[in-house]
């Protein structure tokens with residue numbers, strides 16, 4: 018079939034927020050130990066961080082990293098990860114049933130972030146702890162030298178305040194799996210107290226309340242309304258989390274159209290935030306922090322957990338508590354990359370409301386970067402590529418184009434346009450990006466694209482006529498495989514990689530491709 022994509026200035030969404038290209042590092046499996054940190058690795062630096070992984074994180078273009086969880090944070094003592102390494106306590110982590118050695122903590126992660134050039138988005142424990150621990154951590158992390166906790170940080174080798182602005186007040190507190198999970202009213206009361214006190218301690222913080230763990234939670238909507246109405250004054254963001262995978266969808270075609278679910282999720286949360294604003298007679302909007310998104314074969318973990326519980330049987334058992342086991346090490350297909358590209362397009366098309374996002378996670382655990390153990394190399398999964406293109410090239414303003422496309426039929430979302438797209442344009446550098454996806458499981462489509470209204474100079478004349486320049490296509494990348502289930506592997510990491518392809522263009526911004 019044939020599709021048309023027309024981007025106009027009237028369809029400007031918002032400026033592209035740099036935090037949209039965030040990621041997530043949780044103390045889970047081999048994300049930290051054997052992922053970002055592996056002192057015995059040949060590329061490890063003086064702090065034990067893998068240089069090959071750091072290089073790949075930069076290549077991915079990550080801007081901001083959420084830390085240290087995830088479910089892990091809800092039974093975590095942040096102090097355990099500070100001070101001399103050999104004196105740090107070894108603990109049991111209830112979330113992933115593993116042994117946490119605390120070799121890496123906030124001080125170490127701060128050092129890593131400096132090297133990676135990434136902002137930190139820090140989560141506090143609202144499961145086994147709450148207000149007091151959050152305030153203490155804030156003082157330790159951001160306090161000016163001269164008070165007890167800030168001085169402890171200085172003594173631990175970090176003289177300057179870390180300057181962490183964005184804080185998540187707990188993680189997935191609506192989820193029955195979460196240590197210390199709460200009902201909406203209880204969490205609303207708690208988050209209001211914590212956010213209020215944190216902002217007394219420090220102005221300029223950006224605080225994120227837990228939203229729903231997915232749009233399919235029984236309390237979805239009620240949770241957001243209750244929490245945001247109660248704590249509106251002190252909040253800046255509400256979180257949203259969504260994972261998709263082939264076997265979790267009604268059909269392969271439905272899986273390819275997972276972005277429809279994300280779109281509904283964003284619209285509903287934005288409506289709840291607006292309702293809370295109105296109920297408070299307020300003027301400020303609460304933005305969405307889509308701080309966990311991506312493809313996750315969650316049935317594998319669910320089965321692992323169920324098998325392990327079944328094997329335990331009746332009575333008391335000494336449970337296994339492995340250190341940094343291989344957990345959630347999903348190997349992604351070409352189709353997974355198509356879906357993740359489509360989710361990235363969705364985030365950009367809604368960046369007026371979604372002002373921050375973290376693709377979950379960064380290394381080894383549901384990750385674009387895999388780090389082989391025992392001195393082995395790091396390599397890129399299929400999902401690395403759509404993220405990297407967006408992170409490196411989406412600048413300026415995002416535009417949601419008018420799209421006329423053949424449709425595909427899905428059980429979950431009805432008839433859905435096969436083609437989706439977003440355009441970004443940076444007037445300062447006069448460069449732009451078109452991200453487009455074909456979600457049709459069987460057919461290729463010819464696409465004509467008109468960005469002439471965006472690229473014309475501000476005085477209204479066509480770009481080529483006023484500047485003498487022509488609009489040129491400087492880079493094309495197509496991620497496609499005839500076998501949608503093809504993956505990259507340790508041995509063949511370059512199997513599914515983007516290729517240059519043909520895009521024809523005229524000087525005024527009319528393009529076409531298949």
Ligand code: AHR
Pocket residue numbers: 043086087088089188189230309377378
């Ligand atoms: O990213 C894996 C897990 O997914 C996180 O720990 C949790 O927040 C979510 O359920």
